[in-house]
Amino acid sequence: xxxxxxxxxxxxxxxxxxxxxxxxxxxxxxxxxxxxxxxxxxxxxxxxxxxxxxxxxxxxxxxxxxxxxxxxxxxxxxxxxxxxxxxxxxxxxxxxxxxxxxxxxxxxxxxxxxxxxxxxxxxxxxxxxxxxxxxxxxxxxxxxxxxxxxxxxxxxxxxxxxxxxxxxxxxxxxxxxxxxxxxxxxxxxxxxxxxxxxxxxxxxxxxxxxxxxxxxxxxxxxxxxxxxxxxxxxxxxxxxxxxxxxxxxxxxxxxxxxxxxxxxxxxxxxxxxxxx
Ligand code: KIV
Numbered sequence: 001x002x003x004x005x006x007x008x009x010x011x012x013x014x015x016x017x018x019x020x021x022x023x024x025x026x027x028x029x030x031x032x033x034x035x036x037x038x039x040x041x042x043x044x045x046x047x048x049x050x051x052x053x054x055x056x057x058x059x060x061x062x063x064x065x066x067x068x069x070x071x072x073x074x075x076x077x078x079x080x081x082x083x084x085x086x087x088x089x090x091x092x093x094x095x096x097x098x099x100x101x102x103x104x105x106x107x108x109x110x111x112x113x114x115x116x117x118x119x120x121x122x123x124x125x126x127x128x129x130x131x132x133x134x135x136x137x138x139x140x141x142x143x144x145x146x147x148x149x150x151x152x153x154x155x156x157x158x159x160x161x162x163x164x165x166x167x168x169x170x171x172x173x174x175x176x177x178x179x180x181x182x183x184x185x186x187x188x189x190x191x192x193x194x195x196x197x198x199x200x201x202x203x204x205x206x207x208x209x210x211x212x213x214x215x216x217x218x219x220x221x222x223x224x225x226x227x228x229x230x231x232x233x234x235x236x237x238x239x240x241x242x243x244x245x246x247x248x249x250x251x252x253x254x255x256x257x258x259x260x261x262x263x264x265x266x267x268x269x270x271x272x273x274x275x276x
Pocket of ligand 1: 033057
């Protein structure tokens with residue numbers, strides 16, 4: 001167990017402005033989810049740049065069938081737990097379902113995730129009306145990570161968890177949405193389940209980093225759900241982009257280090273873990 005008297009030398013904290021510097025310098029960003037202090041500490045020790053408290057906690061921690069029942073109180077609680085385990089990684093908290101129906105409500109929700117949870121950035125799914133929320137938060141000095149492609153809070157509308165932006169019109173819409181979230185002030189963009197060629201085009205067009213999950217190796221960084229990286233079955237169909245790093249890493253910290261190394265040297269994701 002890592003304890004507070006762990007003697008290893010801490011890394012410099014990862015700041016929001018350093019994300020664009022990493023993209024400019026061609027350094028891939030490594031992002032991973034966490035939901036509690038113990039795993040957060042292990043992940044930080046393993047050198048991950050960004051820790052996301054995802055609303056995926058609804059499925060992997062709470063055992064629910066989607067992210068929709070996750071509440072703001074759940075997110076604040078788990079974000080605060082994770083914050084206590086981190087020393088250097090940048091902490092991003094997901095804004096849960098219907099916590100940003102208007103810019104004012106988005107501000108109330110984001111303020112709780114920063115002030116009570118200790119997050120440095122919040123993540124919002126989608127574009128459309130969400131662009132106003134992003135602008136409203138950024139104008140009030142709240143850093144935003146946008147999330148496009150397969151946006152799990154829209155699973156009812158999307159009709160399932162499928163690859164997004166495959167056809168010409170849908171691909172163009174996703175590309176335009178990516179430009180729009182950057183123009184609205186987002187500092188980071190997660191692209192989930194998007195064909196590799198489209199993610200490559202988007203990454204080349206933006207100055208902010210893109211973080212892929214099922215979006216190919218040309219994104220500026222990669223994210224996985226911690227439980228997927230550790231090979232824990234969620235009770236749901238295992239998506240193509242998931243890779244169990246525990247086998248090669250040999251321990252939790254070893255698995256996270258193996259993931260981080262594979263992201264940084266471009267070895268993950270390969271074609272087998274991406275969509276055409
Ligand atoms: O909730 C989550 O964990 C996420 C990641 C899969 C990007 O949104």
